[in-house]
Amino acid sequence: MGFEASVVAMTIARILGTYVFAQKLGVVSGPDGMFRLLDNTVRGPDVAYLARARYPGGKFPTDAFPALSPNLVVEVLSPSNTKAEMSRKRIEYFHSGVELVWIVDCTSRSVAVYTSPSRVTELGEEQIIDGGQVLPGFTSPVVDFFSDIA
Secondary structure, eight states, rough: OHHHHHHHHHHHHHHHOOOOOOOOOOOEEEEOOOOOOEEEEEESSSEEEEEGGGSSGGSSSOSSSSOOOEEEEEEEEEETOOOOHHHHHHHHHHTOOOOOEEEEEEEEEHHHHEESSSEEEETTSSSSSEEEEEEEEEEHHHHTTGGGGG
């Protein structure tokens, strides 16, 4: 991940984390927070939201690579990411139980919102993103995701 993508990812983590913390919904993690998906693939999404309801046995997971899927995954594109790579990740995430994937493009200042591996809505920086059924009540102007790189 390049510097620009890292800054955008942390901005998104801050925005999501503020909402999740205030509502006591779960946790938001960064790229070092790895998840072991269903096929034993280990992924560290740039940003992830994990609802308390997914905590194994109702307790915060303490494994280095917990075998569970976050509810929401955010991937911020870097110049080295290929379409094939992002498609593969999206499919892995959804097949493992992720409910919502946001692919963030710093160049076009847009977010592709996936509710399935192939169902996508594109949002530009003049639009509002919401958490859908994954984070009911969450909204943010897309432009805020890019506020630190203006």
